[in-house]
Amino acid sequence: MSAVAPLNDPMRVLAHSIRETAARPLAEARALPAAAYVSEAWFEQERLHLLQGAWQSVAHVSQIPSPGDYVNLELQGERISVIRGEDGVVHVLSRVCAHRGMDVMPPESGHAEAGNCKHLQCPYHHWVYGLDGRLKGAPLMKTHAAVTAGELALNAFRSEVWQGFVFVTFNEAAPPVAEALAGLAPHLERFRMHELELVLDLSWDCPFNWKVLVENFMEPYHHLGVHHAVFQPVMPAQGCWTEPPLGDGVVCHLPLADELQRKVKAGEPQLLSFPVLPGMQPADFLEWTVFLGAPHFLLFTAPDRVYWYRIEALSAGRMRLHTTLMVDRRATSVPGFEATLAQEEDMLRRFHLEDMEVCSAVQAGLRSQAYQPGPLAELEAPIWQFQRWIARRLEAAGF
Ligand code: FES
Ligand SMILES: [Fe+2]
Structure with missing residues (x-):
């Protein structure tokens, strides 16, 4: 989470206005100020404080019943894949390749939004990842210490299944979905x-x-x-x-x-x-x-x-x-x-x-x-x- 804006910042003024609106009793309730819906600077604050810190639903379990089944989506700039592993566990993986940052399932190349795969292969240099995100192979780099150490993997975001839905959060400190x-x-x-x-x-x-x-x-x-x-x-x-x-x-x-x-x-x-x-x-x-x-x-x-x-x-x-x-x-x-x-x-x-x-x-x-x-x-x-x-x-x- 980034630092909160200074007191005279327009974002702070807007936040104050939103809080004032929300504090009204229902009988005097009003809509929110326009900037809450149209300001990109405010959206950045929402990304930090409302969206990525909370739980966002990303898939229903029936969409990914078998190992290798996946649903791809983008949440506030994070390209992710919700994928069922060999062991049946659902992983929410970043699609940012551990090599040089390519999307391992890029929509730009016509990659499907949902489907089944045996593994994830980055189209750029063909690094291959398992369904749990661990690197399984990097062509012509078998002796590179970083590869042989066996620690490279796609980033896994914190996820939970609740009421049949997969939720993700970018906040390690968020309470469990069932509590939220x-x-x-x-x-x-x-x-x-x-x-x-x-x-x-x-x-x-x-x-x-x-x-x-x-x-x-x-x-x-x-x-x-x-x-x-x-x-x-x-x-x-x-x-x-x-x-x-x-x-x-x-x-x-x-x-x-x-x-x-x-x-x-x-x-x-x-x-x-x-x-x-x-x-x-x-x-x-x-x-x-x-x-x-x-x-x-x-x-x-x-x-x-x-x-x-x-x-x-x-x-x-x-x-x-x-x-x-x-x-x-x-x-x-x-x-x-x-x-x-x-x-x-x-x-x-x-x-x-x-x-x-x-x-x-x-x-x-x-x-x-x-x-x-x-x-x-x-x-x-x-x-x-x-x-x-x-x-x-x-x-x-x-x-
Ligand atoms: S960026 Fe993915 S293999 Fe090179
Ligand atoms: Fe409606």
């Missing part, structure tokens, strides 16, 4: 997410700040507007409510419309496309739910599916997003699964494109000199809770 996100556990455990199968993975280049997406994902107020056709009739904004703060977790309930709830109670479950997840209780059929594990672990759950949004925050105004769908393992062998999945993909694209449009236009608004942080509705309590998480992190970092 303990508030979410009682709400998530019955979904048994480690047993789910990821069956859809769509990737999007997003011209907006990562917090714009988190805020959009978490607040149901916009069902009234941009999702007035898709979500408002089935999960009306006015019925939605947010749990009291749960540490680093935020949970917002989206109850089904009254008419749909009546049908559920009469024994006709609603909005189901896949086999019901085994741990579901009767009350689970009456709502969908959105979850945030700060900074950006995002889930949208229903009794028969879980959507997981994976964020790669790249700069102040740019992020990459994967919108995924997970279902019970049995679902894939149900006759007609492919057709159902195609319909659900259409649905996911439809509501996500609605969100993409507003998030992109919000980022343009944040860049405008006309922008003023506006008041938040009670239905935007998840944003207010997220602000308070940011403020706590800033305070802990000495801002």
